Amino acid sequence: MTDLDTKPAETHLAPLSHATLPGWAPWATVVVGLVVGAIVGGVMLGGGVVATVVVAWFVVVLALPLWSRAVEGGRKGTDRLVTVLVWSTFGLAMIPLVSLTWQVVSKGVGILSPQFFQNSMAGVLGSGGGIYHALMGTLIITALATLISVPIGVLTAVYLVEYGKNNTFSRIITFLVDVMTGIPSIVAGLFAYALFVAFFGPGVKMGFAGSIALSVLMIPVVVRSTEEMLKLVPADLREASYALGVPKWRTITKVVMPTAVAGIVTGVTLAVARVAGETAPLLLTAGLTNYVNFNPFDGRMTTLPVFIYYAIKEPGIYAEEMTAYAWGAALVLVVIVMALNVVARVIGGVFAPKTGR
Numbered sequence: 001m002t003d004l005d006t007k008p009a010e011t012h013l014a015p016l017s018h019a020t021l022p023g024w025a026p027w028a029t030v031v032v033g034l035v036v037g038a039i040v041g042g043v044m045l046g047g048g049v050v051a052t053v054v055v056a057w058f059v060v061v062l063a064l065p066l067w068s069r070a071v072e073g074g075r076k077g078t079d080r081l082v083t084v085l086v087w088s089t090f091g092l093a094m095i096p097l098v099s100l101t102w103q104v105v106s107k108g109v110g111i112l113s114p115q116f117f118q119n120s121m122a123g124v125l126g127s128g129g130g131i132y133h134a135l136m137g138t139l140i141i142t143a144l145a146t147l148i149s150v151p152i153g154v155l156t157a158v159y160l161v162e163y164g165k166n167n168t169f170s171r172i173i174t175f176l177v178d179v180m181t182g183i184p185s186i187v188a189g190l191f192a193y194a195l196f197v198a199f200f201g202p203g204v205k206m207g208f209a210g211s212i213a214l215s216v217l218m219i220p221v222v223v224r225s226t227e228e229m230l231k232l233v234p235a236d237l238r239e240a241s242y243a244l245g246v247p248k249w250r251t252i253t254k255v256v257m258p259t260a261v262a263g264i265v266t267g268v269t270l271a272v273a274r275v276a277g278e279t280a281p282l283l284l285t286a287g288l289t290n291y292v293n294f295n296p297f298d299g300r301m302t303t304l305p306v307f308i309y310y311a312i313k314e315p316g317i318y319a320e321e322m323t324a325y326a327w328g329a330a331l332v333l334v335v336i337v338m339a340l341n342v343v344a345r346v347i348g349g350v351f352a353p354k355t356g357r
Contacts, residue, residue: 019071026064033059060084101334108331111324121290121307121325126318131329133292134307137207138336140296141286141303142276144211145218150268152215153222160223161230162252180220188216189281196285205287207296210303213281218271225267229260262348269344273337279305304333 037056061084069077119130156173164170192213196204233256241251257264287300288310308326315322 020076021068021071025067029060029064029067030056032063033057057088061088104327104331104334107324108327108329111328112331116328120292122292124290125316126321129321129325131304131307131325131332133290134302134304134329135332136292136294137286137301138276138303138305138333140294141207141210141214141282141301142272144208144296145214145275146268146272148211148215149218149222149271153219153268153271154226154264156219156223157226157230158252160227162248162256177220177223180216181224183216184280185213185217185278186280186284189213189284191216192281193284205285205300206298207286207293207301210282210286210301211296213285214275214278217275217278217281221271221274222268225270226260226264229263229267230256232263233259265347266344269340269347273340276337276340277305277333279309282306283309304329304336308333 033056034052036059037052037054040051040055061081064084065077065081068080115128116130117135118132119128120133121129122133156177160170160173164173192209193204195212196206196209237255237259238251241255242248246254282303283306286303286306288306289300289302293299293301308329311322311326311329
Protein backbone atom coordinates (compact mmCIF):
# COMPACT_ATOMS: atom_id res chain seq x y z
CA MET A 1 0.00 0.00 0.00
CA THR A 2 1.42 3.33 -0.98
CA ASP A 3 1.08 6.75 0.62
CA LEU A 4 -1.32 7.71 -2.13
CA ASP A 5 -3.69 4.97 -1.03
CA THR A 6 -3.69 6.04 2.65
CA LYS A 7 -3.67 9.86 2.20
CA PRO A 8 -7.20 11.25 2.48
CA ALA A 9 -8.50 13.15 -0.49
CA GLU A 10 -8.39 16.92 -0.16
CA THR A 11 -11.70 18.73 -0.49
CA HIS A 12 -12.15 22.33 -1.56
CA LEU A 13 -15.22 23.81 0.09
CA ALA A 14 -16.48 27.31 -0.56
CA PRO A 15 -16.30 29.49 2.53
CA LEU A 16 -19.64 29.99 4.23
CA SER A 17 -18.95 33.62 5.13
CA HIS A 18 -17.11 36.56 3.65
CA ALA A 19 -15.69 39.75 4.98
CA THR A 20 -18.18 42.61 4.98
CA LEU A 21 -17.87 46.36 4.95
CA PRO A 22 -18.69 48.16 8.18
CA GLY A 23 -22.11 49.73 8.52
CA TRP A 24 -20.70 53.23 8.23
CA ALA A 25 -19.04 52.51 4.87
CA PRO A 26 -21.84 53.95 2.65
CA TRP A 27 -22.03 57.12 4.74
CA ALA A 28 -18.27 57.50 4.71
CA THR A 29 -18.31 57.15 0.93
CA VAL A 30 -20.99 59.83 0.67
CA VAL A 31 -18.97 62.20 2.89
CA VAL A 32 -15.83 61.62 0.84
CA GLY A 33 -17.83 62.13 -2.34
CA LEU A 34 -19.20 65.45 -1.08
CA VAL A 35 -15.73 66.61 -0.13
CA VAL A 36 -14.33 65.66 -3.53
CA GLY A 37 -17.37 67.20 -5.19
CA ALA A 38 -16.91 70.46 -3.29
CA ILE A 39 -13.25 70.62 -4.29
CA VAL A 40 -13.58 69.53 -7.90
CA GLY A 41 -17.05 70.70 -8.81
CA GLY A 42 -17.49 73.71 -6.60
CA VAL A 43 -13.98 75.17 -6.60
CA MET A 44 -12.20 73.99 -9.74
CA LEU A 45 -15.20 73.93 -12.08
CA GLY A 46 -17.04 76.77 -10.40
CA GLY A 47 -20.37 75.03 -10.87
CA GLY A 48 -21.76 75.52 -7.38
CA VAL A 49 -24.16 73.08 -5.75
CA VAL A 50 -25.16 71.23 -8.92
CA ALA A 51 -21.58 70.46 -9.94
CA THR A 52 -20.75 69.41 -6.39
CA VAL A 53 -23.64 66.93 -6.25
CA VAL A 54 -22.88 65.50 -9.70
CA VAL A 55 -19.20 64.93 -8.92
CA ALA A 56 -20.07 63.48 -5.51
CA TRP A 57 -22.53 61.08 -7.15
CA PHE A 58 -19.88 59.81 -9.58
CA VAL A 59 -17.47 59.29 -6.68
CA VAL A 60 -20.02 57.26 -4.72
CA VAL A 61 -21.06 55.20 -7.76
CA LEU A 62 -17.44 54.29 -8.46
CA ALA A 63 -15.92 54.08 -4.98
CA LEU A 64 -18.51 52.11 -2.99
CA PRO A 65 -18.97 49.20 -5.45
CA LEU A 66 -15.21 48.93 -6.03
CA TRP A 67 -14.54 48.95 -2.28
CA SER A 68 -17.25 46.33 -1.79
CA ARG A 69 -15.91 44.18 -4.62
CA ALA A 70 -12.41 44.23 -3.10
CA VAL A 71 -13.63 43.27 0.38
CA GLU A 72 -16.90 41.39 -0.07
CA GLY A 73 -16.61 39.90 -3.53
CA GLY A 74 -18.07 40.51 -6.96
CA ARG A 75 -21.70 39.65 -6.21
CA LYS A 76 -21.89 41.98 -3.23
CA GLY A 77 -20.15 44.70 -5.20
CA THR A 78 -22.75 44.43 -7.94
CA ASP A 79 -25.47 44.55 -5.32
CA ARG A 80 -23.97 47.73 -3.88
CA LEU A 81 -23.87 49.30 -7.34
CA VAL A 82 -27.54 48.51 -8.01
CA THR A 83 -28.49 49.84 -4.57
CA VAL A 84 -26.72 53.13 -5.27
CA LEU A 85 -28.45 53.44 -8.65
CA VAL A 86 -31.88 52.73 -7.11
CA TRP A 87 -31.40 55.33 -4.39
CA SER A 88 -30.11 57.76 -7.00
CA THR A 89 -33.23 57.43 -9.14
CA PHE A 90 -35.36 57.84 -6.03
CA GLY A 91 -33.53 61.02 -5.13
CA LEU A 92 -33.83 62.28 -8.70
CA ALA A 93 -37.59 61.69 -8.62
CA MET A 94 -37.88 63.53 -5.31
CA ILE A 95 -36.19 66.69 -6.61
CA PRO A 96 -39.19 68.10 -8.54
CA LEU A 97 -41.61 66.99 -5.82
CA VAL A 98 -39.67 68.65 -3.02
CA SER A 99 -38.99 71.72 -5.16
CA LEU A 100 -42.66 72.10 -6.07
CA THR A 101 -43.79 71.64 -2.48
CA TRP A 102 -41.28 74.15 -1.23
CA GLN A 103 -42.27 76.72 -3.85
CA VAL A 104 -45.98 76.39 -3.13
CA VAL A 105 -45.59 76.48 0.65
CA SER A 106 -43.02 79.30 0.77
CA LYS A 107 -44.94 81.55 -1.63
CA GLY A 108 -48.46 80.67 -0.55
CA VAL A 109 -48.33 80.51 3.23
CA GLY A 110 -47.79 84.24 3.66
CA ILE A 111 -51.23 85.22 2.38
CA LEU A 112 -53.20 82.65 4.39
CA SER A 113 -55.50 84.34 6.88
CA PRO A 114 -59.16 84.20 7.98
CA GLN A 115 -59.87 86.99 5.51
CA PHE A 116 -58.36 84.95 2.67
CA PHE A 117 -60.84 82.13 3.32
CA GLN A 118 -63.88 84.25 4.18
CA ASN A 119 -63.81 86.89 1.42
CA SER A 120 -64.46 86.58 -2.28
CA MET A 121 -63.11 88.76 -5.08
CA ALA A 122 -66.43 90.58 -5.58
CA GLY A 123 -65.63 94.30 -5.85
CA VAL A 124 -61.95 93.73 -4.93
CA LEU A 125 -59.29 95.22 -7.18
CA GLY A 126 -56.18 94.77 -5.06
CA SER A 127 -55.75 93.57 -1.52
CA GLY A 128 -58.59 92.51 0.74
CA GLY A 129 -59.95 89.67 -1.41
CA GLY A 130 -60.01 85.94 -0.90
CA ILE A 131 -60.83 82.55 -2.38
CA TYR A 132 -64.14 81.83 -0.65
CA HIS A 133 -66.07 81.82 -3.93
CA ALA A 134 -63.52 79.57 -5.66
CA LEU A 135 -63.25 77.22 -2.68
CA MET A 136 -67.03 76.75 -2.53
CA GLY A 137 -67.15 76.27 -6.27
CA THR A 138 -64.49 73.57 -6.12
CA LEU A 139 -66.26 71.69 -3.33
CA ILE A 140 -69.70 71.88 -4.97
CA ILE A 141 -68.62 70.94 -8.49
CA THR A 142 -66.36 68.13 -7.31
CA ALA A 143 -69.02 66.77 -4.94
CA LEU A 144 -71.61 66.68 -7.74
CA ALA A 145 -69.12 64.98 -10.07
CA THR A 146 -68.44 62.38 -7.37
CA LEU A 147 -72.16 61.74 -6.85
CA ILE A 148 -72.54 61.17 -10.58
CA SER A 149 -69.41 59.12 -11.16
CA VAL A 150 -69.22 56.76 -8.18
CA PRO A 151 -72.54 54.90 -8.66
CA ILE A 152 -72.01 54.61 -12.41
CA GLY A 153 -68.39 53.53 -12.08
CA VAL A 154 -68.92 51.03 -9.27
CA LEU A 155 -71.99 49.40 -10.85
CA THR A 156 -70.20 49.17 -14.19
CA ALA A 157 -67.27 47.42 -12.52
CA VAL A 158 -69.64 45.04 -10.73
CA TYR A 159 -71.22 44.12 -14.06
CA LEU A 160 -67.86 43.55 -15.73
CA VAL A 161 -66.55 41.30 -12.93
CA GLU A 162 -69.65 39.52 -11.66
CA TYR A 163 -72.07 39.32 -14.59
CA GLY A 164 -70.46 40.08 -17.94
CA LYS A 165 -67.41 37.83 -17.92
CA ASN A 166 -65.94 37.60 -21.43
CA ASN A 167 -69.15 38.42 -23.30
CA THR A 168 -69.23 40.82 -26.22
CA PHE A 169 -70.94 43.64 -24.36
CA SER A 170 -68.40 43.58 -21.51
CA ARG A 171 -65.52 43.65 -23.98
CA ILE A 172 -67.03 46.72 -25.65
CA ILE A 173 -67.42 48.44 -22.28
CA THR A 174 -63.84 47.60 -21.34
CA PHE A 175 -62.59 49.03 -24.63
CA LEU A 176 -64.59 52.24 -24.16
CA VAL A 177 -63.33 52.61 -20.57
CA ASP A 178 -59.75 52.25 -21.77
CA VAL A 179 -60.36 54.90 -24.43
CA MET A 180 -61.97 57.28 -21.92
CA THR A 181 -59.06 56.85 -19.53
CA GLY A 182 -56.69 58.38 -22.07
CA ILE A 183 -58.77 61.23 -23.48
CA PRO A 184 -57.49 64.77 -22.86
CA SER A 185 -59.42 66.74 -20.27
CA ILE A 186 -60.25 69.45 -22.80
CA VAL A 187 -62.21 66.87 -24.81
CA ALA A 188 -64.36 66.14 -21.76
CA GLY A 189 -64.97 69.87 -21.43
CA LEU A 190 -65.95 70.16 -25.09
CA PHE A 191 -68.35 67.24 -24.72
CA ALA A 192 -70.08 68.79 -21.71
CA TYR A 193 -70.18 72.21 -23.35
CA ALA A 194 -71.71 70.81 -26.55
CA LEU A 195 -74.25 68.86 -24.51
CA PHE A 196 -75.43 71.91 -22.59
CA VAL A 197 -75.38 74.15 -25.65
CA ALA A 198 -77.82 71.73 -27.28
CA PHE A 199 -80.27 72.27 -24.38
CA PHE A 200 -79.63 75.83 -23.21
CA GLY A 201 -78.11 77.59 -26.22
CA PRO A 202 -74.66 79.05 -26.95
CA GLY A 203 -72.58 80.63 -24.23
CA VAL A 204 -74.09 78.65 -21.37
CA LYS A 205 -71.92 78.45 -18.23
CA MET A 206 -72.96 76.70 -15.03
CA GLY A 207 -71.41 74.60 -12.29
CA PHE A 208 -73.40 71.48 -13.17
CA ALA A 209 -71.89 71.49 -16.65
CA GLY A 210 -68.48 71.46 -15.01
CA SER A 211 -69.56 68.49 -12.88
CA ILE A 212 -70.60 66.59 -16.01
CA ALA A 213 -67.21 67.32 -17.60
CA LEU A 214 -65.37 66.11 -14.51
CA SER A 215 -67.52 62.99 -14.25
CA VAL A 216 -66.44 62.02 -17.77
CA LEU A 217 -62.88 62.00 -16.44
CA MET A 218 -63.76 60.30 -13.15
CA ILE A 219 -65.90 57.41 -14.36
CA PRO A 220 -63.14 55.42 -16.16
CA VAL A 221 -60.82 55.79 -13.16
CA VAL A 222 -63.52 54.55 -10.79
CA VAL A 223 -64.42 51.68 -13.11
CA ARG A 224 -60.83 50.51 -13.54
CA SER A 225 -59.87 50.76 -9.85
CA THR A 226 -63.08 49.09 -8.65
CA GLU A 227 -62.76 46.34 -11.23
CA GLU A 228 -59.25 45.50 -10.07
CA MET A 229 -60.33 45.45 -6.42
CA LEU A 230 -63.27 43.12 -7.16
CA LYS A 231 -60.98 40.76 -9.04
CA LEU A 232 -58.80 40.48 -5.95
CA VAL A 233 -61.66 39.07 -3.87
CA PRO A 234 -61.03 35.30 -3.60
CA ALA A 235 -63.46 33.13 -5.54
CA ASP A 236 -63.71 30.86 -2.48
CA LEU A 237 -65.69 33.54 -0.66
CA ARG A 238 -68.25 33.70 -3.45
CA GLU A 239 -68.50 29.91 -3.69
CA ALA A 240 -68.93 29.57 0.07
CA SER A 241 -71.77 32.08 -0.01
CA TYR A 242 -73.44 30.32 -2.94
CA ALA A 243 -73.08 26.97 -1.14
CA LEU A 244 -75.12 28.40 1.74
CA GLY A 245 -77.92 29.29 -0.64
CA VAL A 246 -77.27 33.04 -0.67
CA PRO A 247 -78.43 34.67 -3.93
CA LYS A 248 -75.89 36.35 -6.14
CA TRP A 249 -77.00 39.94 -5.51
CA ARG A 250 -76.78 39.42 -1.77
CA THR A 251 -73.37 37.76 -2.11
CA ILE A 252 -72.13 40.82 -3.97
CA THR A 253 -73.52 43.30 -1.43
CA LYS A 254 -72.67 41.38 1.74
CA VAL A 255 -69.48 39.50 0.84
CA VAL A 256 -67.75 40.88 -2.24
CA MET A 257 -68.24 44.61 -1.74
CA PRO A 258 -67.31 44.71 1.98
CA THR A 259 -64.15 42.75 1.20
CA ALA A 260 -63.11 45.19 -1.53
CA VAL A 261 -64.43 48.40 0.03
CA ALA A 262 -61.00 49.62 1.19
CA GLY A 263 -59.56 49.50 -2.33
CA ILE A 264 -62.73 50.94 -3.84
CA VAL A 265 -62.66 53.94 -1.49
CA THR A 266 -59.01 54.50 -2.30
CA GLY A 267 -59.73 54.41 -6.02
CA VAL A 268 -62.62 56.84 -5.66
CA THR A 269 -60.46 59.23 -3.65
CA LEU A 270 -57.72 59.09 -6.26
CA ALA A 271 -60.32 59.86 -8.92
CA VAL A 272 -61.53 62.87 -6.93
CA ALA A 273 -57.95 64.08 -6.48
CA ARG A 274 -57.37 63.59 -10.21
CA VAL A 275 -60.20 65.94 -11.21
CA ALA A 276 -59.95 68.45 -8.34
CA GLY A 277 -57.10 70.24 -10.11
CA GLU A 278 -58.57 70.23 -13.63
CA THR A 279 -58.71 73.61 -15.34
CA ALA A 280 -59.37 73.19 -19.07
CA PRO A 281 -62.83 71.56 -18.94
CA LEU A 282 -64.04 74.06 -16.33
CA LEU A 283 -62.91 77.02 -18.39
CA LEU A 284 -65.39 75.91 -21.06
CA THR A 285 -68.26 74.83 -18.82
CA ALA A 286 -68.27 76.60 -15.43
CA GLY A 287 -66.57 79.86 -16.42
CA LEU A 288 -65.28 82.58 -14.12
CA THR A 289 -67.01 84.84 -11.61
CA ASN A 290 -65.85 86.93 -8.65
CA TYR A 291 -69.07 86.32 -6.75
CA VAL A 292 -70.16 83.44 -4.54
CA ASN A 293 -72.62 81.11 -6.26
CA PHE A 294 -74.07 78.17 -4.35
CA ASN A 295 -76.45 77.12 -7.12
CA PRO A 296 -74.66 74.87 -9.65
CA PHE A 297 -77.69 74.97 -11.97
CA ASP A 298 -77.75 78.74 -12.42
CA GLY A 299 -74.90 80.96 -13.51
CA ARG A 300 -71.15 80.78 -13.55
CA MET A 301 -69.18 79.12 -10.78
CA THR A 302 -65.44 79.53 -10.20
CA THR A 303 -63.12 76.79 -8.96
CA LEU A 304 -59.64 77.06 -7.47
CA PRO A 305 -57.78 75.93 -10.64
CA VAL A 306 -59.69 78.42 -12.80
CA PHE A 307 -59.11 81.17 -10.24
CA ILE A 308 -55.36 80.42 -10.25
CA TYR A 309 -55.29 80.42 -14.05
CA TYR A 310 -56.94 83.81 -14.44
CA ALA A 311 -55.01 85.33 -11.52
CA ILE A 312 -51.77 84.62 -13.39
CA LYS A 313 -52.98 85.11 -16.97
CA GLU A 314 -55.03 88.28 -16.47
CA PRO A 315 -53.83 89.96 -13.25
CA GLY A 316 -54.60 93.48 -14.43
CA ILE A 317 -52.77 96.37 -12.79
CA TYR A 318 -52.56 94.54 -9.45
CA ALA A 319 -50.19 91.81 -10.64
CA GLU A 320 -48.39 91.42 -7.29
CA GLU A 321 -51.59 90.96 -5.28
CA MET A 322 -53.11 88.56 -7.83
CA THR A 323 -49.92 86.47 -7.92
CA ALA A 324 -50.07 86.18 -4.14
CA TYR A 325 -53.71 85.08 -4.39
CA ALA A 326 -52.72 82.46 -6.96
CA TRP A 327 -49.98 80.99 -4.77
CA GLY A 328 -52.29 80.90 -1.76
CA ALA A 329 -55.02 79.17 -3.76
CA ALA A 330 -52.47 76.66 -5.08
CA LEU A 331 -51.39 75.85 -1.53
CA VAL A 332 -55.01 75.34 -0.46
CA LEU A 333 -55.59 73.04 -3.46
CA VAL A 334 -52.53 70.96 -2.60
CA VAL A 335 -53.68 70.65 1.00
CA ILE A 336 -57.13 69.51 -0.15
CA VAL A 337 -55.62 66.79 -2.33
CA MET A 338 -53.33 65.65 0.49
CA ALA A 339 -56.29 65.58 2.89
CA LEU A 340 -58.23 63.41 0.46
CA ASN A 341 -55.39 60.90 0.36
CA VAL A 342 -55.18 60.84 4.16
CA VAL A 343 -58.94 60.29 4.43
CA ALA A 344 -58.71 57.47 1.89
CA ARG A 345 -56.03 55.72 3.92
CA VAL A 346 -58.01 56.10 7.14
CA ILE A 347 -61.24 54.82 5.59
CA GLY A 348 -59.35 51.99 3.91
CA GLY A 349 -57.85 50.95 7.24
CA VAL A 350 -61.21 51.10 9.02
CA PHE A 351 -63.15 49.15 6.43
CA ALA A 352 -60.42 46.70 5.45
CA PRO A 353 -61.28 43.06 6.16
CA LYS A 354 -60.14 42.06 9.63
CA THR A 355 -57.76 39.12 9.82
CA GLY A 356 -57.19 36.81 12.74
CA ARG A 357 -59.49 36.23 15.68
